[in-house]
Amino acid sequence: MSAAAPLVFITGASSGIGQALAARYAAAGWRLALVARRTEVVEAWARGQGWSGDRWRVYAADVQVIDSIVAAGQRCIAEQGLPDVVIANAGISVGIDTAEREDLDVLRETLATNNIGLAATFHPFLKAMRERRRGTLVGIASVAAIRGLPGHGAYCASKAGVVAYCESLRGECRGSGVQVVTVVPGYIATPLTAGNRYPMPFLMQPEVFADRAFRAIEAGTSYRVIPWQMGVVAKLMRVLPNWLFDRLLAGRGRKQRRTA
Template sequence: MTLPLVFITGASSGIGQALALRYHRAGYRLALAARRVSEVESWAGACGISPDSYHIYSADVAHPESIVAAGQECIARQGIPDVVIANAGISVGMDTSVREDLDVMARTFATNNTGLAATFHPFVDAMAQRKSGTLVGIGSVAGIRGLPGHGAYCASKAAVISYCESLRGEMRPYGVRVVTISPGYIDTPLTRQNRYSMPFLMQADDFADRAFHTIAAGSSYRVIPWQMGVVAKLLRVLPNALFDRLLAGRPRKRRQNETQ
């Protein structure tokens, strides 16, 4: 009997690695897409993951042909995955008055949005023909309401949520599930650079465990942890004037090359 297969992007650190380890412990074979292949190999060895239970595909999701090729190679080498998790993403602050930050926004969309769709692309028809499979988009609570200084990231994650909702309707007739997971604050190298408070901060392993069960249940949308879901809903219904006053003076996300 062939073990189930999961394809995960952004597997070189943070949430991607935590998800990979959780799926490995559940008995899945791993197809891991990452730019830093050597780091994934070192991590897998340190975790005691047998080399015959995973394969690493060198890919950059910001370049559609790169991640599409990785997905096609995965199908040829390991078969059609049971679960595909488009996890890779970047988060950089921006100031619209700074010309260079327009390039930051373009790079953010290329990675977080076009890269997500390109990740799914090689598997959509194959899963539809098989009439089974799960496509998972990693959004963020930051996609629920725009935060000052986070324009690129918030906009990209709002787009992830809407895109996955659209795709869910498209894939439903074929028996393919689309799951959207919006993390709150997860303790990763990325969030450790934040210079503002992070309520309900969650360890990556705990997040991965809850995400695993959410995906297995086929939930269409879930905020993890649930407390951030409540916070996000409250922020969503706040009148704009009150929301703006609440966030006035809040520290902003670091921009590129910004250290202070």
């Protein structure tokens, strides 16, 4: 693999969306910088793909710890060069009940991973991308950002924060050559959704999602809901009056709490 091949940096690469995105970029001839806490899982998976060793590297990091993910980004630059695309995909989803003290810790952990971890993922690359006047930063949000769902307060708040943060960053990067893309998945069949106790309309396989996300990122689309049907549903939910929205969600299953 030529060092001139483009490089993508992906967090949360040990399973689900992150792993599917890695496979899609590899299929397009990109070099991979893969980040996970469980590096042995990612390394075993990458070796199983039959890729040559110069196509990929794995970096250990916990995105909840700012210095950990920043150091991973710095190692990537030192070992593989400045990425062309950085995808902040790592995230967690756990149900909470604000009446329970331990769930406040879950809320803090969720925000640390899904929001601060996202910003810390971008941090090592942003200045250098601006100097190069080229690069793409991708935030993985969720349709859960559109409206708050009972029992999903931590996840909905964090993903709404991803959308707002990326929109702010996009404005800050305007004219610099750096693109900011927000990808908004609907229900994707991953370990994150496997335990959901409620219907998941338009459930999509991660490989199909990854292909559509790849194309949206390549096109420099600023905001894309995948699949598009969930985008329609999300827009309808957004305009519903509160009384009707609350009635529709009455009795809906809630995300499982960590201690439940």
